[in-house]
Amino acid sequence: MSIQSNLKNIQASIPEHVTLVAVSKTKPSSDIEEAYASGQRIFGENKVQELCDKFEVLPKDIEWHMIGHLQRNKVKYITPFVSLIHGVDSERLLREINKQAAKNDRIVNCLLQFHIAKEETKFGFSREEILELISTGVFNELKNICIKGVMGMATNTDNQDEVAKEFSSLSSLANELQAHFGDDFKTVSMGMSGDYSLAIENGSNMVRVGSSIFGHRNYQK
Ligand SMILES: *Cc1c(COP(=O)(O)O)cnc(C)c1O
Numbered sequence: 001m002s003i004q005s006n007l008k009n010i011q012a013s014i015p016e017h018v019t020l021v022a023v024s025k026t027k028p029s030s031d032i033e034e035a036y037a038s039g040q041r042i043f044g045e046n047k048v049q050e051l052c053d054k055f056e057v058l059p060k061d062i063e064w065h066m067i068g069h070l071q072r073n074k075v076k077y078i079t080p081f082v083s084l085i086h087g088v089d090s091e092r093l094l095r096e097i098n099k100q101a102a103k104n105d106r107i108v109n110c111l112l113q114f115h116i117a118k119e120e121t122k123f124g125f126s127r128e129e130i131l132e133l134i135s136t137g138v139f140n141e142l143k144n145i146c147i148k149g150v151m152g153m154a155t156n157t158d159n160q161d162e163v164a165k166e167f168s169s170l171s172s173l174a175n176e177l178q179a180h181f182g183d184d185f186k187t188v189s190m191g192m193s194g195d196y197s198l199a200i201e202n203g204s205n206m207v208r209v210g211s212s213i214f215g216h217r218n219y220q221k
Pocket of ligand 1: 067
């Protein structure tokens with residue numbers, strides 16, 4: 001199957017209110033150009049260097065999403081152009097993004113990543129941590145950040161009930177937090193190639209799909 005037909009099939013299988021982020025990590029720019037030619041404009045990457053390299057050479061109307069774990073010392077490289085940072089998982093990272101955004105005279109869109117999976121290796125805030133940051137007024141200080149919603153990754157398991165439960169807990173949390181963050185806060189980023197349909201059934205409105213579009217990744221290169 002070609003990238004273009006994969007994209008068409010996925011677009012046809014997701015409802016209109018769901019945004020598709022095409023996850024192009026490890027894939028060459030020529031693959032992105034192919035997806036671009038069939039109308040895809042939103043791409044997700046998880047490494048800062050790779051994201052910057054691709055931004056340089058590819059069309060400027062692409063919306064680049066940073067979906068991976070972001071180190072504070074690398075925030076400055078993506079702040080000038082990034083459209084949405086999905087993996088914001090600490091107060092220190094929030095403050096660094098805000099600082100760099102101010103330097104660039106930008107408002108940077110961010111999603112709060114929540115830890116919903118069973119694996120300890122996955123990143124993210126807990127509900128309690130965010131409620132604490134809200135109550136201490138931290139978000140009001142971050143004038144150059146717009147919190148657009150939440151992001152999460154489910155446990156890597158065949159147990160569909162468990163995955164559905166994790167997704168629905170994240171969308172309930174998003175509903176709860178919307179009262180604080182207001183109308184800009186409406187993105188629920190969850191679901192990847194293996195579980196995006198289940199994620200949408202449980203409240204996702206942004207899916208991050210890589211291998212089902214571009215094929216399996218080869219990390220050996
Ligand atoms: C790689 C990645 C994806 C896409 O994974 P696929 O299984 O290839 O669809 C989605 N989200 C994040 C955070 C990723 O790192």
